[in-house]
Amino acid sequence: MKNGALWPDDNGVHINAHGGSILEFDGVRYWYGEHKTAGWDGRLAWVGVHVYSSADLEHWTDRGIALAVSDDPASPICRGQRIERPKVIFCRKTGKFVMYFHSADDSHARADMGVAVSDTPTGPFRFLYAERAEKGVWPLDAAPQDKDPRIIGRTPAWQDKHDAEWRFFLEKHGTLGRDLPDGQSVRDQTLFVDDDGKAYHIYASEDNSAMHIALLTDDYLRHSGKYVRVFRGRWQEAPILFKRDGVYYMMNSGCYGWLPCPAHGARAENIWGPWFEFENPCRGEDPVSGTGPETTFGCQGACAFSAGGRQYVMLDRWNMADFIDSRYVWLPVAFHSDGTFSVTWTAECRPEL
Numbered sequence: 001m002k003n004g005a006l007w008p009d010d011n012g013v014h015i016n017a018h019g020g021s022i023l024e025f026d027g028v029r030y031w032y033g034e035h036k037t038a039g040w041d042g043r044l045a046w047v048g049v050h051v052y053s054s055a056d057l058e059h060w061t062d063r064g065i066a067l068a069v070s071d072d073p074a075s076p077i078c079r080g081q082r083i084e085r086p087k088v089i090f091c092r093k094t095g096k097f098v099m100y101f102h103s104a105d106d107s108h109a110r111a112d113m114g115v116a117v118s119d120t121p122t123g124p125f126r127f128l129y130a131e132r133a134e135k136g137v138w139p140l141d142a143a144p145q146d147k148d149p150r151i152i153g154r155t156p157a158w159q160d161k162h163d164a165e166w167r168f169f170l171e172k173h174g175t176l177g178r179d180l181p182d183g184q185s186v187r188d189q190t191l192f193v194d195d196d197g198k199a200y201h202i203y204a205s206e207d208n209s210a211m212h213i214a215l216l217t218d219d220y221l222r223h224s225g226k227y228v229r230v231f232r233g234r235w236q237e238a239p240i241l242f243k244r245d246g247v248y249y250m251m252n253s254g255c256y257g258w259l260p261c262p263a264h265g266a267r268a269e270n271i272w273g274p275w276f277e278f279e280n281p282c283r284g285e286d287p288v289s290g291t292g293p294e295t296t297f298g299c300q301g302a303c304a305f306s307a308g309g310r311q312y313v314m315l316d317r318w319n320m321a322d323f324i325d326s327r328y329v330w331l332p333v334a335f336h337s338d339g340t341f342s343v344t345w346t347a348e349c350r351p352e353l
Contacts, residue, residue, distance in 0.1 A: 001058060001349050003329040004289060004298075004317055009052060009062045017050045018316050018326055021087040021190070022305040023097075023121065029054045030121045032066060032088050032099070033302075042323030043258075044106055045069050045083040049099070051122050057307055057351045066123035067099060067116050076103050076114060076130035083114065085238075087191040087303065088121070089199055091220045097121050098220040100201060102189055103130035109158070111185035113203065115221060132183025133203070133214060133223055140272070141228045142176065152177030158185075158207050170209040171233035184212060188237035190303065192271075195243070200271060204237040205229075208255045211236060213271060230275050236264055242304035242311055242333070249333075249341055251281060251313060253300045258318045260295035267339050276339075284345035289317075297345055299329050307351035311335075313343055 001007060006014045020033025031054070035047040051066040067086070069079040077083055082104040090097055096117050103114030112132055116125035138147070145151055155178035156166045179185060189203035199216040201223065206212075214227035236252040243249070248268045254261040265281040268274065282293035291298035299315035306312070311333040319325045330349040334342045 001330060003331070003345075003347060003349060004286065004327045007060075007328055009060045011062055013062070014325070015052060015060055015328070016324065017052060018318075018323075019085040019302050020314070021303040022314065023088050023090065024305075025090055025097075025121050027055070028121075029057055029305075030063075030088070031060065032086050034084060034086065035065065036323040036326060038322055038324045040320065040323070043082075043320075044080050045077065046079055048077075049083060049086045049101070049125070053122070056353060063122040066118070067101075067125040067127065070127070075127075076110075076112065077127055081105055082108065085189055085302075087189070089191050089193050089220060090121075091199075092197060094219050095119075096219070097123075097125070099125050100189060100191055102187055102203075104187075111187050113186040113189065113201070117221065128221065132179070133186050133201075133205070133212070134225070134227055135183035136180060137225050137227070138180070139176070139212070139227050139229050145173065146176045148177075167209075170207055174210055174229070174232060175206040176229075179206070188239065190239050190241060192241045192243075194271065200241075202239045202241055202250075204239070204255075206232075208237060209233055209235055211239060211252070213273075228272050230273055231264075231266070231277070234264070234277075238301045240301045240304045240313055242306075244311060244335055247339070250275070251301055251304075251341075251343070253296060258300075258320050260291070260298045260300060260318075262294055263296045263301065263343075265340060267341075278340045281340065281342045282345075283342050286345050286347075288347075292345070297329060297331075304333075307353055310351065312349070312351055 017033025031052045035050040049067040052060040084102040086101040099116040101114045103112040112130040114130040118125040187204040210232040215224045235255040238253040240251045250266045285292035302314045315329040317327040
């Protein structure tokens with residue numbers, strides 16, 4: 001697997017599963033991701049969520065579209081909307097495969113979580129709903145000022161162009177109270193299943209000024225109402241969460257849209273926090289593209305997966321001029337005695353099962 005190169009499937013076609021995730025089930029790995037099309041408009045959902053399968057993490061079989069777009073203009077997954085960052089987990093209690101994704105319109109003004117379910121890992125997934133999170137529910141760590149009507153009344157509305165005054169207010173106060181009646185926004189997101197089988201939804205919220213970590217119900221289909229806010233005022237997105245020896249780690253990007261930027265590293269002894277940030281975990285340089293840690297090798301994080309006792313991160317190298325030609329980068333994670341981790345550039349990645 002040459003990083004940044006074309007990765008052909010069993011049909012010789014470049015794998016089309018961006019912003020995705022890898023699920024292991026019954027000895028087979030399933031790779032889900034956004035099916036992109038050509039040009040700038042390829043960022044939108046014209047096809048749906050693609051799925052591939054592999055027994056060795058190197059040779060991938062095209063298993064088709066796991067979740068297809070709808071032709072109903074009233075549907076949140078109507079063709080031309082956004083189905084971004086699809087993540088799939090398996091619920092042992094129900095025997096169902098559950099998919100979460102960022103559901104939005106073409107302008108990105110809508111910020112919902114979309115949920116779909118399937119009886120098999122390859123689908124077809126049945127779309128259930130798309131809505132904002134935690135409607136009418138305060139987080140576990142809500143402070144008195146978060147509930148202060150005077151502050152809530154001054155909270156500015158969402159802005160596509162974030163001016164300095166708007167940004168300063170959100171860094172200090174966030175948007176919890178403003179969004180409480182209709183629910184919190186859900187943008188870049190991921191899923192994580194802990195050792196005890198509990199599942200969590202991690203997502204950028206509060207107009208991208210903070211992240212939320214929410215416990216799911218036992219069937220993984222909804223939020224349980226228990227959640228916290230982390231990295232407040234830090235403007236992070238594209239979360240990746242993984243665990244090693246009882247410690248939780250997160251690797252996030254800054255909020256630069258499709259443009260690459262430095263990564264953020266963090267660790268916690270408890271998933272609810274406190275979370276401690278540390279310096280950019282990326283190391284080295286890709287001599288072919290001339291990219292290094294300052295742009296996360298020209299990439300943005302998608303997910304983490306483990307193989308052969310090692311942890312890996314999967315990154316997307318977006319091509320904004322032609323989204324279907326966006327490439328992939330897989331890199332191993334190294335853990336250090338000071339509680340940090342690092343991700344070092346390698347030209348090729350060959351995870352061993």
